[in-house]
Amino acid sequence: MNYQTPLARARGLGSAREGSHHWWHQRVTAIALLPLTFWVAIALAGLPEASYHDVVAWVKAPWNTILLLSFIIVAFFHAMLGLQIVIEDYVHTDSLKILAVLGAKIVLAFLGVAAMFATLRIALMG
Amino acid sequence: MNERPLSPHLQIYRLPLTAILSITHRITGVFVVVGIILLVLFLMGFAEGGEQRFLSIQSFLRSSLGRLSLWAWICALFFHLCHGVRHLIWDTGHGFSRATLSRFAYLEIAASIILTLMVFGLTRIES
Numbered sequence: 001m002n003y004q005t006p007l008a009r010a011r012g013l014g015s016a017r018e019g020s021h022h023w024w025h026q027r028v029t030a031i032a033l034l035p036l037t038f039w040v041a042i043a044l045a046g047l048p049e050a051s052y053h054d055v056v057a058w059v060k061a062p063w064n065t066i067l068l069l070s071f072i073i074v075a076f077f078h079a080m081l082g083l084q085i086v087i088e089d090y091v092h093t094d095s096l097k098i099l100a101v102l103g104a105k106i107v108l109a110f111l112g113v114a115a116m117f118a119t120l121r122i123a124l125m126g
Numbered sequence: 127m128n129e130r131p132l133s134p135h136l137q138i139y140r141l142p143l144t145a146i147l148s149i150t151h152r153i154t155g156v157f158v159v160v161g162i163i164l165l166v167l168f169l170m171g172f173a174e175g176g177e178q179r180f181l182s183i184q185s186f187l188r189s190s191l192g193r194l195s196l197w198a199w200i201c202a203l204f205f206h207l208c209h210g211v212r213h214l215i216w217d218t219g220h221g222f223s224r225a226t227l228s229r230f231a232y233l234e235i236a237a238s239i240i241l242t243l244m245v246f247g248l249t250r251i252e253s
Contacts, residue, residue, distance in 0.1 A: 027217065030210050037207050041200050041241075044165075045249045048187040048196065052177040079159045086152060108159075111166045118169035 022081060029078035036071045056126050065123040069116055076112035080105050143231045151209040154202040161199040200245060205238035 091097040171179040186192040
């Protein structure tokens with residue numbers, strides 16, 4: 001039988017070397033999203049007024065394709081990290097929590113792939 | 127034990143502005159994700175359905191509900207960005223004094239509204 005308290009067991013073992021990972025990824029993606037957000041907001045604001053050909057030409061412009069793909073990758077990663085925190089804070093049953101986080105991540109990854117595919121298809125095949 | 131009051135008791139305790147902005151940051155974050163998911167569906171529809179699908183989606187965006195959703199989304203996006211910048215400032219260890227907290231809170235709200243209006247102005251100039 002182990003009479004040690006959890007604190008005594010943890011003492012001296014050093015850090016888990018993992019604690020700041022999630023936090024750090026969230027900050028890095030946040031900084032990357034700063035300029036991309038302005039670009040996306042301006043682009044989407046023009047959507048109601050744009051014609052089909054305007055939008056295709058816009059997606060086809062090389063820098064737009066690259067920025068759109070970058071935005072999709074970074075935004076979905078940032079969204080995964082953010083939703084994970086929200087789920088972890090409000091779902092208290094461990095099994096449900098793990099399932100919900102996994103589910104959210106898988107759905108977001110899938111949608112990110114779909115978005116990248118759609119962008120490339122419009123850009124390359126119009 | 128269960129009779130004891132909770133702190134902060136959310137139905138009685140009046141949340142300070144910082145706390146309201148904190149929960150708004152979450153809500154806008156989730157709202158932005160919902161919008162991004164719609165954007166993916168839009169891109170997919172547009173990639174497989176061509177012009178016809180584009181026009182049917184656009185007709186929603188041109189309706190008053192569509193325009194309201196779009197601008198609410200852009201405003202939420204800017205609020206999330208502004209409060210995110212504050213988190214980045216907090217990460218450097220600055221901006222925790224009581225006076226700074228409220229000053230920044232008002233600054234964030236003003237900045238997100240001004241940025242939304244600026245983007246709105248930009249679309250007016252373009253069209």
